[in-house]
Amino acid sequence: MIDSILGAIHWNTRPEIFSIGSFxxxxxxxxxxxxxxxxxxxxLRIFKRENKPQELLDQLSIYIFVGTLLGARLGHCLFYEFDYYKDHPLEMILPYTYVDGKFTLTGFHGLASHGGAIGILVGIFLFCRKTKTDFLWIADRLVxxxxLAGAFVRIGNFFNSEIIGLPSDLPWAVVFERVDAIARHPAQLYEAICYxxxxxxxxxxxxxxxxxxxGFLFGLFLILLFGARFVMEFLKExxxxxxxxxAYNMGQLLSLPFVAAGIYLVFRPYQALPNKKK
Structure with missing residues (x-):
């Protein structure tokens, strides 16, 4: 899996753990x-700590799961490959391609974290509207x-040899042999460590x-995570x-509104109302 040669770590692990036919x-x-x-x-630990029912978390989890997948997928298609998907709209949400009159199962190749973030926010909004739960209370806990979830995803990107870094001569530079023979920053791991x-x-x-x-924790999260994402992009291809x-790539441009929203939430004036219910 890993072989250190000529001052670089060579990474050639296949992204598949196992396969059976096309599965x-x-x-x-x-x-x-x-x-x-x-x-x-x-x-669940947080909900129990604050005496909230597990059933509420189970409902929230469904909204978050669906919001993350749809948002991340649509974000990639709209932000990064719009020229293709505007002519193949069904492929945005269905894991196949249609070429020469034939359907081919391809899976989803392309998920965008900024789209996932938007999807999560939409999911929280819909959940709060249905359950009459305070949006900022949920957001402050969810962030x-x-x-941690983002760190797992970036480790997955490392296994896929994707979202690779720029060339580097540092001792921990990685040669992603499934991509090319160039030693590069392991940008996925940098980002995972930041997260x-x-x-x-x-x-x-x-x-x-x-x-x-x-909103304080939510705002601080937006500043730190998307600020880190903005900086990390300078080390990525x-x-x-x-x-x-x-001058700034799509990932950086999409990070700026999140950082701005975080600054507002952290520094906005707030005066608690007497006996305010949370």
Whole structure:
């Protein structure tokens, strides 16, 4: 799997754990499932800590799961490959391609984290409207586990040899042999480490600070995670050809509104109302 040669780590692991015919299980899929399972377990601890019913979390989980998948998929299609998918709209949501009068199962190749973030926010909004739950209360708790889930996803990207970094001569540079023979920054692992640190920070703030204004943790999450994403993009290869002539790539441009929203939430004036119900 890993072989250190000439000062670089050579990575040539196949993305499939196993396959039976056209059916295959990938490391990325496993990481995605671990992200949701880990998030659910931690959210359950939070709900129990705050005397909220598990049934409410189960409902929320469905909204988040669907919102994440649809948002991430549509985000990739609309933000990164719109020229193709505008002529093949069904392929945005169906895992097949239609060529020369023949349907071919392809799976979903392309998920965008910014689209996933939008999908999660839409899912929370719909959930809160149905259950009459406060949006910021849910958002402040959910962002405690999202960075951990993001770390799992980036590890999955590493197994897929995708979202690769720029060339590097650092001792920990990685040659993704399934892509080319160039030693590169393991940008996926950099990002995963950043997300783990954000998770640890937010988790500690939540458990140590009893009085936080609504939206503070949500805002801090947006600043830290999408700020880290903006910086990490400087170490990555562009994902699409159209980004080559851009001063800032699509990932960076999409991160800026999230950071701006986070700054507003953290620094907005807030005065708690007497006996306000949460």
């Amino acid at each position: 295959e299980v990938r490391y990325y899929t496993l990481c995605f499932l671990l992200a949701f399972i880990g998030s659910y377990v931690l959210m 405690l586990v999202v960075p 783990l640190l954000i998770f640890i920070l937010l988790w500690n703030i939540y458990h140590r600070k009893s009085l936080l204004k609504p 562009n994902q699409e050809a159209f980004e080559a002539g851009m």
